[in-house]
Amino acid sequence: MMAKLNQILCQFLLIINTVNSARILGIFPMPSVSHQNSYRPLMEALAKRGHELVIATTHPAKYKQEEYPNLRQIDLHEVSYPKWTELNMAGIKESSTWGNFLIIMKGKRVVDEILDDELGLPEMQDLIKNPKHQFDLCFIAAITPAMFAFKDRFNCSLILISSQAGSISNYKAFGSPTDPTLYPPMLSPYLDDLNFWQRVHISLIYVGTMIFYRSAFVWSCDSLVRKHFGEDYRSVGEIEKSADMLFLNDHPILGGIRPTVPGIIFLYGMHIKPHKPLPVDLQKILDDAKNGVVYLSLGSNVKSAQLSQVKINAFLEAFKELPYTVLWKWENETLPGKPANVHISKWLPQQDVLAHPNIKAFITQGGQQSMEEAIHHKVPLIGMPFLGDQDLNVRKMVKFGIGTDMNLYTLSKEIIVNSIKKVVEDPSYRENISKLSNLLTDQPQTSMERAVWWTEYVLRHKGAKHLRAPGTKVPAYQYFLLDIIAFVLVCAVVAIYIIVKISCEIHKRFIRKPDKPKKS
Known part of the structure; x- marks a missing residue:
């Protein structure tokens, strides 16, 4: 009471x-x-x-x-x-x-x-x-x-x-x-x-x-x-x-x-909000993933389904080769050639998915919110940037040692496989993202x-x-002191000019020896 x-x-x-x-x-x-x-x-x-x-x-x-x-x-x-x-x-x-x-x-x-x-x-x-x-x-x-x-x-x-x-x-x-x-x-x-x-x-x-x-x-x-x-x-x-x-x-x-x-x-x-219970079918997929889950989402603006078929096939072939369950935010109803370990959905509760302990890596386009949510839930990242600030965000992932990067133009099955294995199998990525998460939330x-x-x-x-x-x-020229720098340079040039002129005159009048007369 x-x-x-x-x-x-x-x-x-x-x-x-x-x-x-x-x-x-x-x-x-x-x-x-x-x-x-x-x-x-x-x-x-x-x-x-x-x-x-x-x-x-x-x-x-x-x-x-x-x-x-x-x-x-x-x-x-x-x-x-x-x-x-x-x-x-x-x-x-x-x-x-x-x-x-x-x-x-x-x-x-x-x-x-x-x-x-x-x-x-x-x-x-x-x-x-x-x-x-x-x-x-x-x-x-x-x-x-x-x-x-x-x-x-x-x-x-x-x-x-x-x-x-x-x-x-x-x-x-x-x-x-x-x-x-x-x-x-x-x-x-x-x-x-x-x-x-x-x-x-x-x-x-x-x-x-x-x-x-x-x-x-x-x-x-x-x-x-x-x-x-x-x-x-x-x-x-x-x-x-x-x-x-x-x-x-x-x-x-x-x-x-x-x-x-x-x-x-x-x-x-x-x-970022406290995570909520997942839908029953999604909870079962994540719980049953004995080797862990790789989560793939390119955000709300970039659509995975709009990638070229060559890039889509590279992902499918890579996922088929890996032992992990894959959860893919895919905007179409079907994904032809989808391996048995890949599960697709048009929409996924991303924060709640990342909170699940079986998530091993997050393949992302490098959006600010996605990066923050992964850091909060301490999930290592694989960044594949498309636009805006995403390139810079992916460079930050690499700098802090919380993820690696993939280039869309050079993307291949081998690069995808190696990138996923790198962040999942190397414990330093999870250690680094855990340290960074603790730093950012200590307020x-x-x-x-x-x-x-x-x-x-x-x-x-x-x-x-x-x-x-x-x-x-103030205008830019004042903010960067350009007027003062110009004034000092002009004063310096004038001072040097005066000193040189005076020195030349002194040399001419008092120091320089007179010419000897020529012999007849």
Whole structure:
């Protein structure tokens, strides 16, 4: 009885200590389940704290009305997923060694079309044009700048939130250093200890990325803002610089130690939940796997079924040769030529699967959430990257000794067999991932507690501009001291010139001996 009273008292104190109920808008327009799963737990936690939320999402959750009566969802699924699923990322990647670049270019065009369609929905237009709507805070996916205009629409606080590490633009907007040779950007082909030519290469990539972002990405987003919001809105680049906080699904150890400002909050593994019981048939498959299980999933954006038949056959032949049970996230109903030890499913509860003790290795595309879930459950990794930050994530797996990598272009049966045997039979991979997992989870508070506290901090103080770095207010030439360096160089050149002139004059007048007269 006393325990129950103490629990009620704690809940009461928690309620009276929270900020007054606020109206919060969440805009999460990317048609990717993994992205949505990163944001949803925080929105649910804020709703449980008594805040009123309106969430625009491409993957609405099926809540019971009594479960979250103060949370309303705007469904963006129908206008986003058809175009997104037509983007065959596996096929694009295989078609050329420039696959990653082609995915970015085609993906940008498709995302622009999707955002245009989403903003044109009646419910979204009602948010934009109906004066009755007002919000105290906006959460907006950091990867979709066109949506930043909702901050100016409601003149409210803005928290940018990312399902992965921050981009160059994100860090620059908050005044954190972005030296690409020290802090590898998301699309970096290197991690650390760069030689001279690698530093030249990454610097060129950095400059090219910023030019592309400013000239193409921001320009297209600004045109969407003018079309759907009106002409009297700031550039999305300016709005990004006025954001109050940046929430990143990352950890300084995993993402790379770098100096950051207080307004950047790391929320590693916020989407990870206590595992639930598996479906009976799946539980039996995993329990009966005497030699262990290899789990294969390429995430929600890359479809295994869209790989070329040559690559699919390489996997099938490799699995047939191995003694392990294979659990494969396969998007079609059937898989011709499937060996008896391979089990397929269109959808699998990944976190619950990885929690099973019989999982020996996880073949992944290198997505941020998949990597975090494997680290949390201490399952060694085999990374085969396709797009975005996946190349960099796979390099991190190799660097930390928690996995190995496979190249899609050189993939063969032998490489698959050797990679699986390597991470399963070498105990160092499981030891390393266990150590890393312990490091990443050793924190004074959970990521969710930290996210809720900082969200309500922004609400209490009506923003967090006081936590911004002064570097965001100065032009690049001042930030990098180029004007001072130029001034010092000019002064040095002038001083050297004067010294040389004086020295020449002294030599001419006082030191140089007169010429001897010529003999007649």
